[in-house]
Amino acid sequence: MNQQKTRTIYGRRQSRPLKDNQKNLFETLFKAIEIDPLNLPEFPNEVIFEIGFGGGENIAHQAQKYPNALCIGCEPFVNGIASLLQTIEEQKIQNIRIFADDANILLKALPAHVITKGFILFPDPWPKKRHHKRRVVCLENLLQLHKKMARNAELVIATDHPTYLEWIVDITAQATFKNHFQAINTLECPRPSEDDIPVTRYEKKALENRPGAFLIFKAI
């Protein structure tokens, strides 16, 4: 596959240089658990899929909470992947696979209806109007995700950013979206428990200023 033609990643790929132990983890653990869209594994009954896992706090938590699930995390940011690799090694987590690129590339390759839970937590807000088209949450991406979600599978979308929240509310109010998803957790609902969704690095940063909204939808 020519990934250059299909990928749409706008954020940075790396910040600090990797330390030697992190480089070693990329050479060993990452190679063992990287997921290849052209050579997909067997999918168990439970598949948890996260778009933009950042430092991996949520996907690591889900993997430990649901040891029988296959947890697939997508994240192109190298330092975030390095953090998750360290957690996987330290906690001896066995059920995580990583895709280090645009989640849409992997989504397109997945068979239909395999995902039983999806997460998009604190996606980059791209606040400038001319950058709104970069937002990961858009109707096209959500419909693509829906094709790969099992019936009744839940999708959690969280943001602390007021204009991104308005954007998400507008999209999820559209008839096309409502033909595919039903809202379970609306703006009025409290944050899910930390046992269900841990506080991620971005939520922690955001909490210093404003609480996040957690919207939850069910695929129909």
Ligand SMILES: C[S@@+](CC[C@H](N)C(=O)[O-])C[C@H]1O[C@@H](n2cnc3c(N)ncnc32)[C@H](O)[C@@H]1O
């Ligand atoms: C603001 S961070 C939030 C990270 C994490 N979810 C958290 O709550 O701490 C958004 C992340 O999404 C990742 N991202 C952006 N576009 C993506 C895409 N198309 N596929 C997968 N990840 C993406 C970015 O690299 C970034 O790390």
